[in-house]
Amino acid sequence: MPKIVNHEEQRRLVAEAALRVIQHSGLEEATVRKVAKEAGLSAGSMRHYFSTQAELYIFCMNLIAERVEERLKALPYEGSLLSDLKELLLQLLPIDEERILEMEVWFVFQSKMLAYPELKTVSSAIQNGLYKASLFVLEELEKNKRLRPGLNIEVEAEKLYALIDGLAIHRMLHPTQLSVERMDELLESHLLSLCS
Amino acid sequence: MPKIVNHEEQRRLVAEAALRVIQHSGLEEATVRKVAKEAGLSAGSMRHYFSTQAELYIFCMNLIAERVEERLKALPYEGSLLSDLKELLLQLLPIDEERILEMEVWFVFQSKMLAYPELKTVSSAIQNGLYKASLFVLEELEKNKRLRPGLNIEVEAEKLYALIDGLAIHRMLHPTQLSVERMDELLESHLLSLCS
Incomplete structure (x- = not known):
C-alpha cells in the first residue's frame, strides 16, 4: 500500500521531533541528522520539509x-x-x-x-x-x-x-x-x- | 621594565574582552582564540586565568x-x-x-x-x-x-x-x-x- 503523506502533517511531525530533541539535548545538539532520526526520516528528506534552520524554528x-x-x-x-x-x-x-x-x-x-x-x-x-x-x-x-x-x-x-x-x-x-x-x-x- | 600583572585584574580584563566579543558576535562565536585576541593575550595563556568555559561565564x-x-x-x-x-x-x-x-x-x-x-x-x-x-x-x-x-x-x-x-x-x-x-x-x- 503506498504511503500517503500529507506535507503539512509531515512538517508537524518533524517539528514535534525537533522539539523533543531540543528538550532532551539542547538546541545546539538538535542537528538535522538527529531530528531526522527522531522523526523516522532520512536526513536527506528533511530539506523537503524545511529548507532552512530558521524555517524549522x-x-x-x-x-x-x-x-x-x-x-x-x-x-x-x-x-x-x-x-x-x-x-x-x-x-x-x-x-x-x-x-x-x-x-x-x-x-x-x-x-x-x-x-x-x-x-x-x-x-x-x-x-x-x-x-x-x-x-x-x-x-x-x-x-x-x-x-x-x-x-x-x-x-x-x-x-x-x-x-x-x-x-x-x-x-x-x-x-x-x-x-x-x-x-x-x-x-x-x-x-x-x-x-x- | 617588567610587566606587573595582577591576576585578578587580568581576569577582569579577559572577562570584559569576552563580554565585548559576545555582544558583537554571540556566545557561540566567543571562542578562546577570539577572546584572547580581543584581550591582547595569546590563546595559550587564557587557561591561566579561566580553566573552564563555565568559570569564565x-x-x-x-x-x-x-x-x-x-x-x-x-x-x-x-x-x-x-x-x-x-x-x-x-x-x-x-x-x-x-x-x-x-x-x-x-x-x-x-x-x-x-x-x-x-x-x-x-x-x-x-x-x-x-x-x-x-x-x-x-x-x-x-x-x-x-x-x-x-x-x-x-x-x-x-x-x-x-x-x-x-x-x-x-x-x-x-x-x-x-x-x-x-x-x-x-x-x-x-x-x-x-x-x-
Missing part, C-alpha cells in the same frame, strides 16, 4: 503557541469570574513538567532570535497574543463591573503581561524558588488588587 | 551584576521618595544601548544555564539580589509610611520583581514595542498603586 515556535491556545480553549470556565481568569493566566505559566520543558525551548528560541532576526516576526506575533490574553482579563473585569475605578486598562494589561512573563522566567530558571502554589497566590493577589 | 555574570550595583550606588537619591525609587528600578531595566547589550548577554547566559548547571548558583544569587532590590522598595515605602494598608510586603516584592524582569525581557526582545518612556510610566503607575 519558526514552525516550532508556532507549534508551542498553538498548544497554549488549545489549552486556553479547553478550559471549562465554570468557576467564579476571578477563578476562571486566574486559571486562564496559569495556562501561560510553566506549572508542570511539560510546560517547563516547553518554556525552556521557548526561551532558547528567544535567545536565538538575537542571531536569527527571521524569528522576530513570529516572536512578536506570539508576544502580542500573550498581551492580548492579559488585555482580555482586564476587559472581562470591566465588562463584569469588577474593575477598580480609576485604573487604566492598557497600563494594567501591560503590567499584567510583564508580571506573567517575569513569573514564567523565574519559575523556569529556578523552579525550587517559586512554587506553583506561590504563583497561584501571587496571581490571586494581583487579580484582587485590580478589583474594587 | 560565571565571572562575566558577576561582572554584569557588579556594574548594576555600581549604578545603584552612584544614584543621587535627591528627589522625592517615589522618584528615587523609580530611578532605582529603572537601573534594573535595559533603558539604553549599553544596558540592552548587557541584558542580551545576560539572557544568553541564562539560556546556557540549562546546559551548564554550574551557572545556577551565581544566577540564583544575582536573581536574589534583584528580588532584594524590589523588597527594598517596598520596605522604603513602609518606613516612610507611604505603603497602602493591607498590602503584604513579601507578596508585593515578589510581584514587583517579576514585573521588572518581565519588562526587561519585553524591552530587550522587542525594543520598538516598549519605549523607555512607557516603562517609566508603567513603573510610576505601579509605585502609585502601592501607595495610600
Whole structure:
C-alpha cells in the first residue's frame, strides 16, 4: 500500500521531533541528522520539509503557541469570574513538567532570535497574543463591573503581561524558588488588587 | 621594565574582552582564540586565568551584576521618595544601548544555564539580589509610611520583581514595542498603586 503523506502533517511531525530533541539535548545538539532520526526520516528528506534552520524554528515556535491556545480553549470556565481568569493566566505559566520543558525551548528560541532576526516576526506575533490574553482579563473585569475605578486598562494589561512573563522566567530558571502554589497566590493577589 | 600583572585584574580584563566579543558576535562565536585576541593575550595563556568555559561565564555574570550595583550606588537619591525609587528600578531595566547589550548577554547566559548547571548558583544569587532590590522598595515605602494598608510586603516584592524582569525581557526582545518612556510610566503607575 503506498504511503500517503500529507506535507503539512509531515512538517508537524518533524517539528514535534525537533522539539523533543531540543528538550532532551539542547538546541545546539538538535542537528538535522538527529531530528531526522527522531522523526523516522532520512536526513536527506528533511530539506523537503524545511529548507532552512530558521524555517524549522519558526514552525516550532508556532507549534508551542498553538498548544497554549488549545489549552486556553479547553478550559471549562465554570468557576467564579476571578477563578476562571486566574486559571486562564496559569495556562501561560510553566506549572508542570511539560510546560517547563516547553518554556525552556521557548526561551532558547528567544535567545536565538538575537542571531536569527527571521524569528522576530513570529516572536512578536506570539508576544502580542500573550498581551492580548492579559488585555482580555482586564476587559472581562470591566465588562463584569469588577474593575477598580480609576485604573487604566492598557497600563494594567501591560503590567499584567510583564508580571506573567517575569513569573514564567523565574519559575523556569529556578523552579525550587517559586512554587506553583506561590504563583497561584501571587496571581490571586494581583487579580484582587485590580478589583474594587 | 617588567610587566606587573595582577591576576585578578587580568581576569577582569579577559572577562570584559569576552563580554565585548559576545555582544558583537554571540556566545557561540566567543571562542578562546577570539577572546584572547580581543584581550591582547595569546590563546595559550587564557587557561591561566579561566580553566573552564563555565568559570569564565560565571565571572562575566558577576561582572554584569557588579556594574548594576555600581549604578545603584552612584544614584543621587535627591528627589522625592517615589522618584528615587523609580530611578532605582529603572537601573534594573535595559533603558539604553549599553544596558540592552548587557541584558542580551545576560539572557544568553541564562539560556546556557540549562546546559551548564554550574551557572545556577551565581544566577540564583544575582536573581536574589534583584528580588532584594524590589523588597527594598517596598520596605522604603513602609518606613516612610507611604505603603497602602493591607498590602503584604513579601507578596508585593515578589510581584514587583517579576514585573521588572518581565519588562526587561519585553524591552530587550522587542525594543520598538516598549519605549523607555512607557516603562517609566508603567513603573510610576505601579509605585502609585502601592501607595495610600
